[in-house]
Amino acid sequence: MSTAREEILGRLRAATADVSTPVGHRGEVPVIQEEGESEQATVELFVENVADYRAEVVRCGPDEVAAAVADALRRRGSRSVVVPSGLDASWVAGLAEDGVELRPDSALTADQLDEVAAVVTACRVGIATTGTIVLDHADDQGRRALSLVPDHHVCVVGVDQVVHDVPQSLGRLDATRPMTWISGPSATSDIELDRVEGVHGPRNLDVIVVG
């Protein structure tokens, strides 16, 4: 038991000696969220807000995912792609015939990932009001480095994964998993507070909304 720990906790107890309310006094965490008019409106808002960050968004049917993925890779000129182990194989079927090199994630090092042009992942949740996709890095999304080091991220989102607002998304997420919340391609406003897309994270983000 470290002395610093005891001392800091002691100081903090003394500092709050005036507080008379018990822990949890405020009750339930208030959930302030707008509701979407309909599921359809929520998905449309999601698409609009993702596009607003200058990510490319396309909508397609369940049997059109592979074509949409191939199209996204072709459009950006991405000739190699890393594939998470649990990704729906049908989404990347036929890419090899296009001449795209498929790299399964077999413990690729960061340097090796840096040589790969793109990554295709699923996601856990989409948030409409903010245009956010949340990855929890399950097998269909892969470990965090996969969707970080390659310069092009193609993310497939099912309409049933899209919720309206941030608090609703938390209900679908497991805090014990690692998470990455992504809202558009990497960006900075550090120069004169003008937003510029494309710094260290993937500079190109394609979002395919299915259903």
Added chain:
Amino acid sequence: MTSQGPTVAIFATCFNDTMWPEAPRATVTLLERLGCTVVFPREQTCCGQMFTNTGYADEAVPLVRKFVDVFERYEHVVAPSGSCVGSVRDQHAMLARRSGDGGLVTAVEELTPRVLELSEFVVDVLGRTDVGAYFPHRVTYHPTCHSLRMLHVGDRPLRLLREVRGIDLVDLPNATECCGFGGTFAVKNADTSIAMGSDKARHVRETGAEVLVAGDNSCLSHIGGILGRQRSGVRTLHLAQILASTEEDPA
């Protein structure tokens, strides 16, 4: 003067009383024209804001007590100053608590919600926006910080001004930004205060207005002092002066 309206105690504020009596005078003229009976409790002095905001809370507490003693008997207390009313409504309770006098805390809680800035009283209590004023000049309005963000008077002053006959009311760019007066701030941080005031004066000049109007003479004297030094050809008037202005008795 007919007096079918309410009886109003005017809180002139020490700054207006001493330096800018035109504003409380116009307030009296206006309120009497609108049918109110105006009284001036002469024992009044100062709300204590200058002391409170400079850190002299102990010096401010007796003034809070005095303010309560003078005004607690009145149903309506009106002042031509967003800043002083802001101090009364926002700071007197804190000062009363500091005094440790429970009676004073209660008295402050009872009194201060009845202390209103002029535009609040005219719009909310009297229910008037057209006060029968006449002022045929190009005017721009600066919402002072305390009336805007402490009292939340909102667009009440503008609603009153829009009804003034003959007025050419123009928007002030960056209107909600502070003019840089800030009481003790203008003294202790004079350079920054002047930098802020110069920008405010520039925005006023951009409007081409001949008159700058606001609800606080402290802010107006700060901006007006800069406009005057620039020989800008813009004069300052308190909101009460424009609202009191008529063809027979122009401001």
Added chain:
Amino acid sequence: MSTSPADHGAPPTGDVGAGPTAYPDEPAPLQRTSATFLGMPSFQTAAKAALADTQQRRNLAHATATIRGKRAAVVAEVEAWEELRVAGAAAKDEVLHHLPHYLEQLEENLTARGATVHWARDAEEANRIVVGLVQERDADEVVKVKSMATQEIELNEALEAAGIHAWETDLAELIVQLGHDRPSHILVPAIHRNRAEIREIFLREMGEVGRPAPEDLSDEPARLAEAARLHLREKFLRAKVAVSGANFAVADTGTLVVVESEGNGRMCLTLPETLISVVGVEKVLPTFADLGTMLQLLPRSSTGERMNPYTSMWTGVHAGDGPQDVHVVLVDNGRSHVLADPVGRDALRCIRCSACLNVCPVYERAGGHAYGSVYPGPIGAVLNPQLRGTGSDVDKSLPYASSLCGACFEACPVRIDIPALLVHLRTQVVDEASGRSVEALGMKAAAWTFADHRRLEAAQRAATVGGRLLGDRTIRTVPGLGAWAQARDVPTPPKETFRQWWRRTHGDGAGTDGTGTDGTGTDGRTA
């Protein structure tokens, strides 16, 4: 794990370099002013110099106007914004009021998930812990995510002193580090620099510490960002240790959260083997659900976006994903002192969004350096004098570095009433001076005058008569108002005060109800 109440004040046994022992009835120690900011002049002195820096004035005016516009637009989209602010304040108050409880819960959850928790009483102890961890791993460099806590404790200087390079990876931090400069803004530390200056810094400095900037570098922000990408990538790919802060540390899950834009944070949090996060004790949130509030408030207040590009969350060690050696250093460094003031503790709600800086007319003109701390702007003006006390010139002056216009309170996502705190701290400064200054004497004299309307009337008569006789007699006679006259025309007193006019037109009484007059002292008795 838990501590019984009887143990609170137990003095430390055998530890070195500890601050004074905190007994429950003794105030917790202040933060020691770091070497960088020792001997800083008062705010008004520093501001005077900054006001003359025309390029900085223009850079700041442009940048803050841009971000103010963005923030206003995205805040207006949220119908329940005020309710969110109330919920945000409530979440932070819940934590601050019960901080020991939530810190112990956080520690328990972090430990259960494989992280190692360290506690640091002050900056020196925090630095010692971090340097020790890096040295134990035989690393001679670390990559850093932008972090206010590590800036506050001056970790980079401590690492460099131990021969360890600390590479700042946030673009603005990189600009500041390469420019041998100091940060001037919480969110955008290089806000005082424009694109042309940044280009020059990159061309001159990048080659000294790694991959040089492209020779044909232009001052387009996109090209500058690309230069940073190329320069830093080799460092991300080879670094063994990363150092971060945390925006939030969730007690009921042990989750740490970093909110960022560029992906430099993700690089640091993901690629190295070891991750050390330095977290102020006030960064705790009670529950994971509270993120639903905070992640709506923070990005809109901070960068004026609906959501920032990247938010990373991790809970201890995740097998096979990211750093497998995870440390969290919980830092006090004066926070317990701030917490002990029931009024002042509201400042610890701060989530470092910097909205108060961006709306502050004083910050916009004086810039961040005048605040003499890594925490500039309105929040710095209330936080620094509480963390460090009001003994120094700069900390004594900061409570007065505001016109009390209230724009900061209006913008604050966790409803910190900064103007009220400033007034509270001004009172503290005056109380500590114990009434001996010229100003205090003037204030006492003025208070005496205002205590009785007859004294006020006498003073008014002197002023107005004097004004008429001398022609230019002004309110400069009020103590301290001399500086007023520098750049403004100063009004001369009127020929007749309001109360003289009232007496002339309405008579002596208070009015028709006959109250408010004692019937005496109506003329001249004190003249």
